[in-house]
Every structure is written in C-alpha cells, then in structure tokens.
Amino acid sequence: MKLGRLNHIGVATPSIEESLRYYRDVMGATIAHEPFDLAEQGVKVCFVDTPDAQGEVGKGTQIELIEPLGPESPLTGFLQKNPQGGQHHVCYEVEDIEQARSWFEGKGKRILGPTRIGAHGTPIFFLHPKDMMGQLTEIMETPKAAGH
Numbered sequence: 001m002k003l004g005r006l007n008h009i010g011v012a013t014p015s016i017e018e019s020l021r022y023y024r025d026v027m028g029a030t031i032a033h034e035p036f037d038l039a040e041q042g043v044k045v046c047f048v049d050t051p052d053a054q055g056e057v058g059k060g061t062q063i064e065l066i067e068p069l070g071p072e073s074p075l076t077g078f079l080q081k082n083p084q085g086g087q088h089h090v091c092y093e094v095e096d097i098e099q100a101r102s103w104f105e106g107k108g109k110r111i112l113g114p115t116r117i118g119a120h121g122t123p124i125f126f127l128h129p130k131d132m133m134g135q136l137t138e139i140m141e142t143p144k145a146a147g148h
C-alpha cells in the first residue's frame, strides 16, 4: 500500500457554530459551505479549508469539524473525556480502499466496522487508535473526479 495525502484532521466539537466562529474570526479561515448531517455516521459535519502549496483554497488539507448528532454518536465518549472537544482523528487518502483494508488487516490492525461512504462521497474505514500510535486513523479512497 502507498500512503496518499493527508486529506483532513477530524476535530470533535460540542458546537460546530462556536467552532466556525473561532475558525473565521481567530484563524481567518474560509468556510465554503453550511454544516450538514451524516445521520448514518452519527455526526454533523462542516469542513474548513486550508490552502494548498500554491495558496489555492479548496485543494489543501481540511479541518473536519464534527459534532455528535445524539447520544449514540461515536463522538459521545470522546467529548465526555474532552468536554471542549479537540483533535479526534487523522484521515489519509489511498488509491484503492480494499487493498488498503487488506494491508492493515495483514498487519493485525483492528478495523472499526465496515467500509462505508464518508463525507467526501468515497469509501472510508477507521483503525483503532490503540493500534495506530494513539491516533484514531481514517483511511479514505481518493476522490476520482477531484484528481487528488
């Protein structure tokens, strides 16, 4: 397996609205869209863009703000331990999700649930933080149309 680009850093928050004010007013970020619900993942999501190496906004690594949609959300335990929120996961791209899944399985890493469709519309899966140097790790297939 060949590691691809860092697509996003997932940041858990008790309030996306409050986090968006911080990214806009303190960090000077561009917010490209309204928050949206991903009910099947138990989260509300909003992306904050950072520019790429050429300064172009929309092609760089993103901050993925995630807020729990209810008590069954996978974020519930994390926010109980970290009430203000904070860095929750890292997400790397790969060219072929099934090949990546087999690669990590072969290394004895615990995969958390099935491969499913993530916020970018491509297949994703998660790896247990205890097997990944303490970081909850999301693997996502590179969006084909975006060319990266």
Ligand SMILES: CC[C@@H](C(=O)O)C(=O)SCCNC(=O)CCNC(=O)[C@H](O)C(C)(C)COP(=O)(O)OP(=O)(O)OC[C@H]1O[C@@H](n2cnc3c(N)ncnc32)[C@H](O)[C@@H]1OP(=O)(O)O
Binding pocket: 010, 038, 041, 043, 045, 064, 066, 074, 075, 076, 077, 078, 087, 088, 089, 091, 112, 117, 118, 119, 120, 124, 126, 128, 129, 130, 134, 135, 136, 138
């Ligand atoms: C927006 C959609 C999508 C995308 O397209 O990008 C997303 O990113 S959705 C993001 C939310 N979804 C997920 O996180 C799914 C995968 N997560 C899980 O399955 C669970 O959250 C978990 C990682 C298994 C943790 O579940 P939980 O019930 O909270 O278990 P524990 O509390 O028992 O935790 C076990 C152990 O692991 C430590 N931990 C938990 N979360 C993290 C974390 N984010 N980073 C680092 N470490 C984490 C936790 O502290 C426990 O450690 P000990 O206390 O030492 O046992």
Ligand SMILES: [Co+2]
Binding pocket: 008, 010, 064, 089, 091, 138
């Ligand atoms: Co994510």
